Amino acid sequence: MNVKDVIAIVNGKLLNPSADLDREIKGGCGADLMSDVLASIQPEAVLLTGLANPQVVRTAQMADVAAIVLVRGKQPPQETRLLAEEEGIPLITSPYGMFELCGRLFQAGLKSLESPVNE
Amino acid sequence: MDQEPSRFKGKIITDQMAEDITRVEELAYDLRISEVMTRDVATLSPDQPMRDVLEVFRTVRISGAPVTRGNELVGIVSIEDLIQCLSKADLDAPVKNYMTTQMITIRDTDTVVEALKIFVNLRFGRLPVMDENGQLVGILTKGDVTRGILKALQKDYQEEEVRRYRARHLFEDIESDRTSLILRYNIRHLDFTHGGAASSQIKRALIRLGASPKVARRVGIAVYEAEMNLIIHTNHGGIIRVEIEPHQISIDAYDDGPGIKDIELAMKPGYSTATEAIRELGFGAGMGLVNIARCMDFMKLESSEETGTHLKMKVFLKEEDKVGEGYAATKEAAA
Incomplete structure (x- = not known):
């Protein structure tokens, strides 16, 4: 699955048009707390989140995230867009909520790239 | 003399535009005509027969050439002119009968973007390049521009490779008991x-x-x-x-x-x-x-x-x- 496929599945809109749409997406991760993302995500995942500030892009960059999907049609501030553009990370907004999006992508064959918590 | 850098001269560049400018566009504003033009130009005299044009085009494998009398540029003859001549079986006629005298020339110190504007807006396939004394110093085709830009891009790429290579080997050439x-x-x-x-x-x-x-x-x-x-x-x-x-x-x-x-x-x-x-x-x-x-x-x-x-x-x-x-x-x- 690549970024283009993800955009189609989530009925999304790409916010930084220069991003590479052929980049491969190996799995998914959904979280609103950035430390949770950093703690659990494995490389090359699509990150589903309700957070739209520039820290989302920074987190994505640190964690080698392949694309970001903002849930519930969120429109990020300009700084977020610019940073995504600069770092070349596709930033997508989707009208659906987190549960719906996880379900759609999972059903389309995308596996989870969240490592479970080991006690 | 005009000292203003010719890059984006007279244009107001908005932030959005600046973001959209690609490296190729930047190069078009950076590269001078003299860096990309062909220097060894085959020239013809206005009194030579068109038969010589056919011979020059065939042997040098070009599709146009400037016509000069002494040091003065008097016209340009292209493959279209030669086709005209061939269709009339008129190869013994002098070059001056078929050459184009309405020419647009370009200065060797102009930037490539000036040439691109001319290529896009007019139907000229080649431009004679003149120096500050009005002497013919070269000729410029779209092919020259493409080659010039590709060469400059390759140089960019090699420089980045060298930078990366140097960084990777940063500690190798520096001797100390502990380098950091x-x-x-x-x-x-x-x-x-x-x-x-x-x-x-x-x-x-x-x-x-x-x-x-x-x-x-x-x-x-x-x-x-x-x-x-x-x-x-x-x-x-x-x-x-x-x-x-x-x-x-x-x-x-x-x-x-x-x-x-x-x-x-x-x-x-x-x-x-x-x-x-x-x-x-x-x-x-x-x-x-x-x-x-x-x-x-x-x-x-x-x-x-x-x-x-x-x-x-x-x-x-x-x-x-x-x-x-x-x-x-x-x-x-x-x-």
Whole structure:
């Protein structure tokens, strides 16, 4: 699955048009707390989140995230867009909520790239 | 003489436009005609028969040539003119009967973009290039422009390769008992706009130095958590210091307060003192220090309410992960 496929599945809109749409997406991760993302995500995942500030892009960059999907049609501030553009990370907004999006992508064959918590 | 740099002369460039300018467009404004034109020009005389034009075009494999009398440019003859002539079986006629005298010339010091404008707006396939004394010094075709830009792009690419190569081998040529590279970053309290900028630069530097993506990611995540801690939990921000050595990366994050009361409690997963406002920004999950401990090979947290907090972190690099000594490069070459 690549970024283009993800955009189609989530009925999304790409916010930084220069991003590479052929980049491969190996799995998914959904979280609103950035430390949770950093703690659990494995490389090359699509990150589903309700957070739209520039820290989302920074987190994505640190964690080698392949694309970001903002849930519930969120429109990020300009700084977020610019940073995504600069770092070349596709930033997508989707009208659906987190549960719906996880379900759609999972059903389309995308596996989870969240490592479970080991006690 | 006009001293204004010709790049974007007389144009107001908005931020949006500046963002959209590609390297190729930049080169079109940077490169001079003299850098891309063909210098050894086959010229013809106006009194030569058209038969000679056919011969020159065929042997030199060109489709147009300037026509000169002495040193003066008097016209240009192209393959279209030759076709006209051939259709009339008029090869003995002089060049002056078929040449085009309405010409547009271009200066050798003009930028390539000036030529591109002419090529786009008019139907000319080639432009005679003149120097400041009005002497013909070359000829320019679209092919020359394409070749010139491709050559410049290749040079760009090679320079970037050399930079990367040099960074990867940074420590090899420097002899000392212990060589290291130190990066320092000042982090401001509550500066969420630049939050993560230092981590981003550190991660990029490590990749340039030839660190494996895995090591760069581990360091990136740990430094990012430390950077956000300085932004959120300090009185005045703090400093991040990264020391890179071939065998290890040491990271220190300092601040001058307020200090952590109970370090053991702070290290507990899920424990956080972050306010509701910070949580709304996506932080304060109480996982920061836990994440750092997970990513690093060594971590030590010292804190007092008098002197502030000092977080020490280290990653030990295995032979294949070493930075600045070209291991990544040799590994790639072997693969």
